[in-house]
Amino acid sequence: GENVEQHPSTLSVQEGDSAVIKCTYSDSASNYFPWYKQELGKRPQLIIDIRSNVGEKKDQRIAVTLNKTAKHFSLHITETQPEDSAVYFCAANKAAGNKLTFGGGTRVLVKP
Amino acid sequence: SAVISQKPSRDICQRGTSLTIQCQVDSQVTMMFWYRQQPGQSLTLIATANQGSEATYESGFVIDKFPISRPNLTFSTLTVSNMSPEDSSIYLCSVEGWGTDTQYFGPGTRLTVL
Numbered sequence: 001g002e003n004v005e006q007h008p009s010t011l012s013v014q015e016g017d018s019a020v021i022k023c024t025y026s027d028s029a030s031n032y033f034p035w036y037k038q039e040l041g042k043r044p045q046l047i048i049d050i051r052s053n054v055g056e057k058k059d060q061r062i063a064v065t066l067n068k069t070a071k072h073f074s075l076h077i078t079e080t081q082p083e084d085s086a087v088y089f090c091a092a093n094k095a096a097g098n099k100l101t102f103g104g105g106t107r108v109l110v111k112p
Numbered sequence: 113s114a115v116i117s118q119k120p121s122r123d124i125c126q127r128g129t130s131l132t133i134q135c136q137v138d139s140q141v142t143m144m145f146w147y148r149q150q151p152g153q154s155l156t157l158i159a160t161a162n163q164g165s166e167a168t169y170e171s172g173f174v175i176d177k178f179p180i181s182r183p184n185l186t187f188s189t190l191t192v193s194n195m196s197p198e199d200s201s202i203y204l205c206s207v208e209g210w211g212t213d214t215q216y217f218g219p220g221t222r223l224t225v226l
Contacts, residue, residue, distance in 0.1 A: 001171070032213050043204065043217040044155065089154060098143050098208060099170075100215060102155045 002027040002094045006103025013080050014111055021106045023090035024072040030092040033073045034100070035064060039086045047088075048075070080110045114139050114207055116218040124224045125195055132191045133221045135205035140185035143208035145215065146178070150201045158203075161188040195225045 003026040013019050025033075031052035036044035050057045050064045050073065057064050061080075066073040077084055090103040115138040125131050135144065144161040159180055160168040167180035182188040192199050205218040 034214065036217075043219050046214060046216065049214065093213065098213060099145075099157055099160065101157070105154050 002030060002092055002101040004090060004092050004101050004103040006090050006106055008106060009104060010107045010109070012109045012111060015080060015082060017080055019075075019077040019080050019084070019108055019110075021075045021088055021090070021108075022072060023074070023092075023103045024070075025092040025101075026071065027092065027095060028071065029095045032093040033064070033066060034091050035075050036089045036091065036102075037086045038089065038105075044089060077108075080108075082110050082112050084108060085110045113214075113216045114141060114209060116205065116207060116216060118205060118218040118221050120221060121219065122222040122224075124226060127196050127225055129195055130191055130193045131195065131223060132189050133203055133205075133223075135188045135190070135207075135218050137186045137207050139209075141207040141209050142185075143215075144182060144188045145206045145208075146180060146188070146190045147204045147206060147217075148201045149204060149220070155204065158190070161190075161205075192223065195223075197225045199223065200225045 006023045034049035035047050037047045038044045048059050048062050048064050050066050061078045063076045088106045091100040117136045119134045146158040147155045149155050157170050158173045161180050161182040163182045177193055179191045202220045202222050204220045206215040208215050
């Protein structure tokens with residue numbers, strides 16, 4: 001089945017710097033890759049997603065890139081702010097279907 | 113996106129008992145899923161709740177332990193049966209709307225088993 005690995009598990013950055021989180025997936029049939037942000041005690045919130053027919057997608061300070069050949073995708077946060085501190089999860093769908101497999105999560109701390 | 117609610121938001125239960133968690137959506141959705149998030153861990157899919165038929169369980173999860181109902185397109189329940197302390201987790205439902213593969217999560221149910 002699908003396996004999604006996420007790195008790093010923790011990331012500490014200075015406010016204003018960039019943060020990058022990387023994920024790899026195993027199922028070459030996967031074609032949908034969402035990213036979720038989970039603040040302490042809250043539900044996971046979708047922040048951006050990308051489909052396999054595009055290589056990059058941006059939404060203000062957040063961007064996601066996808067390399068289908070290498071089977072990896074990355075989240076880029078620029079000009080980080082303290083409110084970006086949270087746990088971020090990547091995910092990939094299994095066999096181009098509805099079910100999602102999640103990465104292990106990255107705890108991001110933005111230091112003021 | 114749809115408004116998703118879960119009841120209860122949290123509960124503390126004794127081992128050997130069962131708890132039923134409800135997930136309600138304010139609009140009809142095609143897919144509903146149940147996830148478990150153990151303390152400090154990622155999300156693991158338990159099962160897909162199928163409307164009008166038996167749920168589809170992922171490897172490692174069985175119907176006897178986690179019976180699921182989905183009587184219509186806006187509501188589902190997950191029961192955690194014969195609980196042990198290892199069942200202490202957050203249980204989340206998620207939904208997928210018509211014509212989209214985007215999943216949105218409910219607020220979760222924090223379960224503690226003593």
